[in-house]
Amino acid sequence: xxxxxxxxxxxxxxxxxxxxxxxxxxxxxxxxxxxxxxxxxxxxxxxxxxxxxxxxxxxxxxxxxxxxxxxxxxxxxxxxxxxxxxxxxxxxxxxxxxxxxxxxxxxxxxxxxxxxxxxxxxxxxxxxxxxxxxxxxxxxxxxxxxxxxxxxx
Numbered sequence: 001x002x003x004x005x006x007x008x009x010x011x012x013x014x015x016x017x018x019x020x021x022x023x024x025x026x027x028x029x030x031x032x033x034x035x036x037x038x039x040x041x042x043x044x045x046x047x048x049x050x051x052x053x054x055x056x057x058x059x060x061x062x063x064x065x066x067x068x069x070x071x072x073x074x075x076x077x078x079x080x081x082x083x084x085x086x087x088x089x090x091x092x093x094x095x096x097x098x099x100x101x102x103x104x105x106x107x108x109x110x111x112x113x114x115x116x117x118x119x120x121x122x123x124x125x126x127x128x129x130x131x132x133x134x135x136x137x138x139x140x141x142x143x144x145x146x147x148x149x150x151x152x153x
Contacts (some may be wrong), residue, residue: 029126
């Protein structure tokens with residue numbers, strides 16, 4: 001009886017050790033970094049292309065009187081705009097507005113369209129996980145595709 005009890009206890013302990021895996025911590029993001037991934041131009045309003053900037057929280061990218069020249073079929077990346085980046089919480093948002101400007105004094109330009117990064121998307125990410133937020137922007141005589149990338153922090 002004693003050997004049977006020891007054997008049963010040993011088997012029970014072995015079963016407990018194989019089913020009790022260590023807990024893996026999954027860290028949910030509390031904030032997220034949002035940045036421009038790229039902008040594609042499928043159709044531009046002007047024959048020679050458009051001069052575009054991005055507005056983020058009242059700041060124009062690229063800065064000063066610089067702009068990004070976009071022709072049909074061209075792609076511009078975050079660095080072309082001066083790396084516009086912001087951080088939002090799980091209840092915040094960030095509006096990235098694509099604007100056409102008129103050189104030589106570029107100013108705020110005309111709004112072509114925008115993409116909003118929402119905190120509700122951030123709330124679904126783990127730390128280090130990314131999500132792409134993108135939108136086709138259509139207007140009279142133009143068509144752009146604006147893509148953002150959000151990273152859980």
